[in-house]
Amino acid sequence: MLDAIRAAGTISRVGLTRVTGLTGATVSTVVRRLLDEDLVVEIGRAESTGGKPRVLLELNPSARYAVGAHLDHSGITYAVTNLAGAPVARMTRPGPGDAEPAQVLERMAGEIDLLITGIGVDRSKILGLGLVSPGPLTSTNGMNRTPPFMRSWEDFPLDTELEILTGLPVLLDNDATASAIGEYWSGGTSGETTFAALYMGTGIGAGVLLDGVAYRGASGNAGEIGHTSLNIDGPVCWCGMRGCAEVLAGPAAVVEAARADARVAQAAGLDRLPEGASIAMQFAAIARASRNGVVGARQILERSARYLAVAAHTIVNLLDVRLLVLTGASFAAASHIYVPAVRELLEQSFFARTSHPVDVRLSHAADTAPAIGGAAMVLQSELVPQRVTPLTTVDRDGSPRSELSSLSR
Amino acid sequence: MLDAIRAAGTISRVGLTRVTGLTGATVSTVVRRLLDEDLVVEIGRAESTGGKPRVLLELNPSARYAVGAHLDHSGITYAVTNLAGAPVARMTRPGPGDAEPAQVLERMAGEIDLLITGIGVDRSKILGLGLVSPGPLTSTNGMNRTPPFMRSWEDFPLDTELEILTGLPVLLDNDATASAIGEYWSGGTSGETTFAALYMGTGIGAGVLLDGVAYRGASGNAGEIGHTSLNIDGPVCWCGMRGCAEVLAGPAAVVEAARADARVAQAAGLDRLPEGASIAMQFAAIARASRNGVVGARQILERSARYLAVAAHTIVNLLDVRLLVLTGASFAAASHIYVPAVRELLEQSFFARTSHPVDVRLSHAADTAPAIGGAAMVLQSELVPQRVTPLTTVDRDGSPRSELSSLSR
DNA sequence: GCCACATTCTTAAGCAGCCGAATAAAGTAA
């Protein structure tokens, strides 16, 4: 119900009966409760259609808040959003470098504390903290993080530690999924509840929402598009495959290509960047050069975009979505190349064209999407009752097999 | 609940409380109703664990039946299955050729009638008919079929016509999805509720089940893997892309390659086949040759398998499934090549390896999977209450936007 | 063989969410 109001932005009780399929009676009582809890406000009346006019409802944006933190090699980004998913504060701090997890978390807790007190919001209104980091997460309950980041972070119980340090409930997810949730919650999907978000920051990934619920897969690694092979005879990747998207078209590959071309490297000012400049920063510099007319830079990005468009096509074909959102800092920096490239390829494709047009767009907050998404994860999980499917979550010991083993009659 | 019993095969009431998450009381009353309806039977007792022994339950296989029909260029296959999803009758008849839809349906209705009377099952116990055809379906409610088949079939209301002719409720779906449902219902997924089925018959496709529910996507085309690009610089496909799986590795491509090699064509006896032999038949002949030691045939299939393995890897990576079932007549014919090829590639891949092993297996009824799946679709839809998500199905006229346009205060 | 105990299954009472029907509220049109 709350989700329906959020999705619509502004809607009447009658509208809710249409959208949710519930009766007027039910809508009325539920809305009454939401009004009492101050989560929803009446903002006016619609024009009469011949009778009593409808009373329009909206989320009360300042009723609740959530914090999102994006922990990435290139930096730690924080965001506080209101109930509508709109950011009310952001902050960026240096990445973890090679500090120990415990130290980093302590620092983060301090920074989050600062951010919260800075905006002067009552602490009781803050629902929780969504911690977002580059995937893949190993266990479904999200306690761990593996290779792509750093060894000492493996098996470190990020969520429980942060819960102790901040006193907030903590949720974990990867950057792509969080970005997708953020896009959905803040209304960037224009009513579409099933869509994919293609993410490019330091790496490449995809987040998938089906009927408004994040699809995470058997081990929380759904949407792993970076190691999809785009060319069976391509270069070998550390993952064991050949021609992975990450290797052919990822930000690191783009930076490498630019560094290999002295003129491009020069024009983009890659060597004028500070010593340990992150991949994301270097990529952004190349994108700037491209926008400024440096042909070599543009060509390198276009090559990457050509591959990524194929990856996008694969996602769209396999999942059959009507909407694909491009998000993440790297897409934000080079949207002038990637958005048209992906659009063009999908328009060429018969399947995407005939069954339904595919809408490709850039996220309206692509550069801080993961952090905003982290906050949206919290809103989503606290305010939208999740349909549980016990069949998959409940353990299956005392299983039928053991019972079968000893039929007595 | 019924689904849980089906999934377990044999299970006690206590087992059901574990699996479904419901209370003993609820399980008890629901099971009582199922027993009264004769859908479930008590088949004995388990060994005591120190108290009263559990009573074991199973589906009553002969309580209900369903019919599946696979309408393919290469032939029309029928199957009748019992409640457990096991086939009790099969039949194959010539394909539609270039006959008009109305004639074909009339013939099918007759053949189905024959099949039903042949097995002597009470007509009231037959739940319905699942009609399966090569995708893609155009409208989500599944009234139409487009190009891959024939022009005159476009926009022909298959389901309503067949309902009139047979007097049975009719469901439509594509071959890959139906096969996946069939695999699930007949217990071939060993408890896994989320998995993908890679299908190869006349074409290539994939069926996806998430939490036991078929995922069909925005336009019913989910799992369209045949036109996924596996090589950005590959040959152009009619769909507008380059290097599509279908073109590089599909049965038609395999047949073409075999015909291009005189020795292979000879050894496989391709020209000894009847005049208009279907792609599937020719493919089967090549597979036979490969099994009989014809090196050229084997090489052609191995090349195809190499590509298909990459497609499989993409599916597994993107959806993060623990189980991949290979199904369809062509996989059945050449399983000796494809199954190991897919397994090998997935074992090489880092992601598939670390997060969780991926189980790759051949369907135990790969050659008639679509027809059996059609029947399973009916069982599934009639016996398992589907969780509806009104948000996506309800139309959205009287939308929020129109309300917003006229705020009166 | 009988009794205490464990475990499974059933029955009864109660609660939550939703629905249908009746009613109140708030507008429009004549």
Add this chain to the structure above:
DNA sequence: TTACTTTATTCGGCTGCTTAAGAATGTGGC
């Protein structure tokens, strides 16, 4: 002002589930 339309609320009831208590059916100790 009155008749009518549409929106919103209230109330009784149904369904599906839960908790609690008790009946049924086994095991092991004596």
